[in-house]
Amino acid sequence: MIETVRFWAIIVLIVFGLFFTFVSAVGVLRLPDVYARAHTASQTDTLGAGLALAAVALALGWQNATAYTVLLLFFVFITNPTAAHAIARSAAESGIVPWENDTDEEGESR
Template sequence: MTPLEYLVVGLVLAGVFFSFVAVVGIIRLPDLYTRAHATSKSDTLGTVLSLGGIALLFGAEVSAVKTVLLLLFMLITNPTAAHAIARAAHDQGIEPWTTSDEEGD
């Protein structure tokens, strides 16, 4: 394997790790708002790292440029989508979970 391939594998593995964290977060966290943290942050970085690896693999090609564009759009749209979901919940009057809720359980 060339050093470039190591780098690509490293990036994709890191991407997989953060995507995994996002999934664990969705399962473990207590309510919609906290889950949105997991999806907006970990998922974004996971996708961006994987796409970055793919772009490196493409090398100096148009496909690489397109992958980088895709990556940029992920960076812009992912938090926007998380915001849209959280805002919808907020409009519906869903109360955020707090540590005092835990004591009530």
């Protein structure tokens, strides 16, 4: 009984992790400029990797490696925003003007 619950919990976590990774990929393709893409790229790291690692921890059960996955997630949560911020900041410093949809129609990113 407990084993079936665990099995399905793992499946659900992986499916949701895949879903958010997929959404993130779609977002990177659809969104207009580097700033907007940086938002959705971080989704892969937060919920995509987060749910997948949660599934791994659950699959491993109570052992040392489970602690590693939690640590791994912790480091992802520190490094991901740092990288996203670095990208956005360097974009701003190279003078990329953010895309806005209501000002002028042709005011798109370059």
